[in-house]
Amino acid sequence: MDPDRLIIRRLTRADFPLCRQLVEQAGWNQLDDDWERAIRLEPDGCFVGDLNGVGVATTTCCRFGTTGWIAMVLVDRAARGRGVARELMAHAIAYLRDSGAQTIRLDATPLGLPVYQKLGFRIEFELVRYAGRFPGAAAPERAVRRYADASVMAEIAALDAISAGADRCSFLALLHPAAPPSFYLNRDQSGRLAGFAGFRKGRNAVQIGPVTAVTEAAGAALMADLASAFPGTACFLDIPLANPGAIKWVEARGFERQRGFMRMCLGPEPRDKPEWMWASSGPEKG
Structure with missing residues (x-):
């Protein structure tokens, strides 16, 4: 493709209509809140590809220490096959490298897998998206805590860092951009956070x-x-194949496999624990 025809610029909130259009076209699950979270996490790392003056593609980047994450690589159907995704990915990789990222990760759909492999990304492990509805009726909430409790958030962030292989406290604090996020907690007999x-x-x-x-x-x-909080509600869970207990649990309750993702990395492979993940954060942040 003629590089002069594709201009990569910073994504702003004015681009949310384009973001919604691309998400709907792809059948993805994101809302404006997801794009808002991306901008708040890394305002200089969210990009739009303009082809002949028209926005046709997006991607977002963020950093968790020395680990970078790339997500939301969306290209309008009419612009596919013209090297747009490759150019956006090269731009995102360069941005993260210049920002100090040593490892770059992403969750690849089957459509994007060949593009990422050509750029040198390696497969780490596979996740499967399960879709379904939790059975049963609503029950009293048993273990909800608010972000306002800083000590609990510190415990959550520490456990998440072991599981995810990176310090994602900034992301966890923005899980619900419009309000403090709440988490369900489980503690062992000694009172230590177990999940x-x-x-x-x-x-x-x-x-x-x-x-x-x-x-x-x-x-x-x-x-x-x-299940008690969302009875009868449509839910998605992205579960690593390395956690057969989680897969057995959701399949026993009627959840069905929708599609797969490949967790991939460029650079040193992180030390994480996918066997602890009962559901990842989704392709946006791993």
Whole structure:
């Protein structure tokens, strides 16, 4: 493609109509809140591709310490096959490298997988998106805590850093951009945090995650909390194949596989624990 025809610029809130259009075209789950979160996390790392003066593509970047994350690589159907995604990805990689990222990660759909592999990304592990509705009736909430409790948020961030392989406290604080995020908690007999569960609203379903648990019992208890909070509500969960306990739990309750993602990285592979993930945060932030 003629590089003069594609201009990559910073994404702003004025581009949200384009973002919504691309999300709807792809059938993805994001709302304006997801784009707002991306801008608040990394305002200089969100990009639009203008082809012949018309916005046709997006991507977002953020950094968790020395780990960078790329997401929301969306290209209008009419502009595909013209190298737009490749140019945007090269721009995003350069931005993260210049910002100090040593490792760059993303969750690849089957459509994007060949593009990322050509850029040198390697597959780390596979996740499966499960879609369904929690059975049962609403029950009293048992373990909800608010972000305003800084000590609890510090515990959550510490456990998440082990599970995700990066310090994502900035993301966790913005899980619900319009309000303080709330998490379901599970503690062991000594009072130590054994797991936590978050969620956010989506265009098609509630995105469950991040859900992290150090034991299967803690994970099952957290999932029961979520089932009580969202009975009969359409939900998505992105679960690593490395956590068969989580897969068994959701399949036993009628959730079905919708599609797969490949967690990929460029650079040194992080030390994370996908076996602790009962649901990732989704492709936006891993």
